[in-house]
Amino acid sequence: MASIADQLSNLLGSAFESHGLSRELGRVSPSKKNPELAPFQCNGAMPAAKQAGKPPREIAQSIVDAIADSELLASVEIAGPGFINLTPAPAMYQNRARELAGDARSGVARVDEPQKVMIDFGGPNVAKPMHVGHLRSSVLGDSLQRIFRFLGHEVVSDIHLGDWGLQMGHLITELKEEQPDLVYFDAEVTEGYPSEPPVDIEDLARLYPQASSKAKSDEARLELSREATAELQAGRAGYRALLRHFINVSIAALKQDFGNLGVHFDLWKGESDVDPLIPAMVQDFKDRGVAEESDGAWVVRVAREGDKKELAPLILVTRGGAALYGTTDLATILDRKQAEAPDLTLYVVDLGQSDHFEQVFRAADKAGLAADGALEHVKFGTVNGPDGKRLRTRDGGTFRLADLIGSAITRAGERLDEAGLAKDGDADEKAATARMVGLAAIKFADLQNYRTTNYIFDLDRFTSFEGKTGPYLLYAAVRVKSLMRKAEAEGVTAGDILVHADEERDLVLALDAFGAAVDQAAENRAPNALCDHVFTLAQAFSKFYAACPVLIAEDEQTQASRLALAQTTLTQLELCLDLLGLEAPERM
Numbered sequence: 001m002a003s004i005a006d007q008l009s010n011l012l013g014s015a016f017e018s019h020g021l022s023r024e025l026g027r028v029s030p031s032k033k034n035p036e037l038a039p040f041q042c043n044g045a046m047p048a049a050k051q052a053g054k055p056p057r058e059i060a061q062s063i064v065d066a067i068a069d070s071e072l073l074a075s076v077e078i079a080g081p082g083f084i085n086l087t088p089a090p091a092m093y094q095n096r097a098r099e100l101a102g103d104a105r106s107g108v109a110r111v112d113e114p115q116k117v118m119i120d121f122g123g124p125n126v127a128k129p130m131h132v133g134h135l136r137s138s139v140l141g142d143s144l145q146r147i148f149r150f151l152g153h154e155v156v157s158d159i160h161l162g163d164w165g166l167q168m169g170h171l172i173t174e175l176k177e178e179q180p181d182l183v184y185f186d187a188e189v190t191e192g193y194p195s196e197p198p199v200d201i202e203d204l205a206r207l208y209p210q211a212s213s214k215a216k217s218d219e220a221r222l223e224l225s226r227e228a229t230a231e232l233q234a235g236r237a238g239y240r241a242l243l244r245h246f247i248n249v250s251i252a253a254l255k256q257d258f259g260n261l262g263v264h265f266d267l268w269k270g271e272s273d274v275d276p277l278i279p280a281m282v283q284d285f286k287d288r289g290v291a292e293e294s295d296g297a298w299v300v301r302v303a304r305e306g307d308k309k310e311l312a313p314l315i316l317v318t319r320g321g322a323a324l325y326g327t328t329d330l331a332t333i334l335d336r337k338q339a340e341a342p343d344l345t346l347y348v349v350d351l352g353q354s355d356h357f358e359q360v361f362r363a364a365d366k367a368g369l370a371a372d373g374a375l376e377h378v379k380f381g382t383v384n385g386p387d388g389k390r391l392r393t394r395d396g397g398t399f400r401l402a403d404l405i406g407s408a409i410t411r412a413g414e415r416l417d418e419a420g421l422a423k424d425g426d427a428d429e430k431a432a433t434a435r436m437v438g439l440a441a442i443k444f445a446d447l448q449n450y451r452t453t454n455y456i457f458d459l460d461r462f463t464s465f466e467g468k469t470g471p472y473l474l475y476a477a478v479r480v481k482s483l484m485r486k487a488e489a490e491g492v493t494a495g496d497i498l499v500h501a502d503e504e505r506d507l508v509l510a511l512d513a514f515g516a517a518v519d520q521a522a523e524n525r526a527p528n529a530l531c532d533h534v535f536t537l538a539q540a541f542s543k544f545y546a547a548c549p550v551l552i553a554e555d556e557q558t559q560a561s562r563l564a565l566a567q568t569t570l571t572q573l574e575l576c577l578d579l580l581g582l583e584a585p586e587r588m
């Protein structure tokens, strides 16, 4: 089942090939600039001209001569320097629409060679509140896992908790200050700790900032946390038992937060999980000369000839014997290799960590832990405030994710009131709708930008029901759903699709572009292509619906055809929303 664009690409590819040129030159895509001239175009004649050493128009003409009689085409013309403009035969639209109508995947096939794809995203730190950077990672990573799964890949997602660093030392020492008599601090005791945690999530949220602010102004206090971290890593039993409690308490709270966001992880592993692998890994690196000694520390040199910027060595073990962020990342690669053997690992982490990942990937390469290109840093930019600088709270602190989501849902509720929407249900339904609209607002606002683009957090714009926003798309889906309900109530059923009106044809053209958008999103590891697509689709539906009455169409055949088009649109809209991690209510 091929899209119209692919069928035409095939036709032109063969034509280029028969002229001794490469098939790829025949790639046909929807016309962006002047779709009213012709819905599709092929620009292959220009590069072909270079290959063949002939004028592009001459090449274009010979391609056109070769395909002019094809039954796939209504017309074909050459424009400008050698653009080939293509108008498909009317039957193409009809056939394609009928195909899509009968397909729950809306024309997107699973890949022939599925890969095992590990996606490392979310990455919250135990005890530290999540901030907007974690939001971007979560929203983007979740959409990517949905897209890769939809394409038929085997995806394993891992939250990769930050649970091994200094913040753990902060928690331990601060708790000790508050409750010095807890058994965990008694060095004599090495087992039989209580199974009930000594803290809850509120305690963690209080202890960490308390300790970290003290440590900022007090070097001795910082040293205490450092020592505790080192003792923890060295295996002090009471501290290990505390760590387990902290992690469990955190995970329980995070599961709730991520559940509310609609974000799922297969694995809830953390940095601390790979600690047992580190000694042998370090020894192996030393034995094989992957790691070198430097000032009492062990490092992996990763600089390469021709580097534009000097890349510092990755510190495997500090002089004090501690493992660092790069060490746990390397051990995690080893762990995943043994447990999952992924073909590809995507790290959805802000671009501020680019050097870190470059170091880790090069070290992994040097140690032979991963095949070339199997580790990829999927970078993203910052969320900024109205001043164009990184988003901060009014008092200059980092924005807590929970507050951010809370304010989006509140604003969504106000918007619904302003627009006179979601009036019919009870308070619960209204709250649920506001939640879906609020989440759609921030998720879509994030995903619609290419990921490395920074954007300004503007709740008013994000929650608007007009323009390229999440709420607009939910509203579009709700409108089609309500049309379907009405049709059912009136006993109208979908039938064979006929494409007559321009708006019907344009809707089919929009529907036809889904597969290319999914492919592009997967290829670039960036769902913005899918955001563009779903917005175009919603607009095309809106124009269709305005111009082509469905339930009051002139005859039954037209009614049934348009209803089928609406149903097909709904299927694809819902697929798109799902791939973006958005959820639409039944009514609004």
Ligand code: ARG
Pocket: 120, 122, 123, 124, 125, 160, 161, 162, 329, 347, 349
């Ligand atoms: N916990 C880290 C942070 O908050 C992100 C973890 C990213 N993943 C990784 N494998 N390093 O910055």
